[in-house]
Amino acid sequence: MGKIGGVYYYPVADRWVLSTLGETGMVASYGDSNIRINERFFVGGSNLRGFEKAGIGPRDLSTDDSLGGNQFYRGSVELKFPIGFPDDMGVAGHAFSDVGSLWGIDDTATSDLVDSSSLRMSAGMGLSWASPMGPVRIDLSKPILKEDYDVEQVFRFSFGTQF
Secondary structure, three states: OEEEEEEEEEEEEOOEEEEEEEEEEEOOOOOOOOOOHHHOEOOOEOOEOEEOOOOOOOEEOOOOEEOOEOEEEEEEEEEEEOOOOOHHHOEEEEEEEEEEEEEOOOOOOOOOEEOOOOOEEEEEEEEEEEEOOEEEEEEEEEEEEOOOOOOEEOEEEEEOOOO
8 A cells, every 4th residue: 555645835925825735545455355445545524625534436326335445646726815813813714626536446246336536626615723722624615526426525624633
């Protein structure tokens, strides 16, 4: 299993920052074994806003279960900007667009499997607050490109950092 990615931050003006992110990954099996579901990638939620966690990628339509995928890519462009609060409050606005895809599984035992490497895209706005208890963020986003079986998530609340 391997994944690689990077983020670039570019100051546009005072307290205005444009960031771009790119990431890709692939997992492959050895010999005749299949990749187990807990070894696959899952995309959505915080890493593809506008879609629920594990909201895109291969899916069993008979159970509506997300199956994860062996390959993925994702990218994001985000503009962080002041919204009129004093600097020391740590409140900022965000405008963003996310793109990505997730596909490919070894085990095709189900006849109701859907698996497409088609591009998904979303756009949205958000607010962040660097609170004394840790970062808090609220995002509103809408998928622009999606598959019929993808699971959308318009509102997302997050608290704390990711490791």
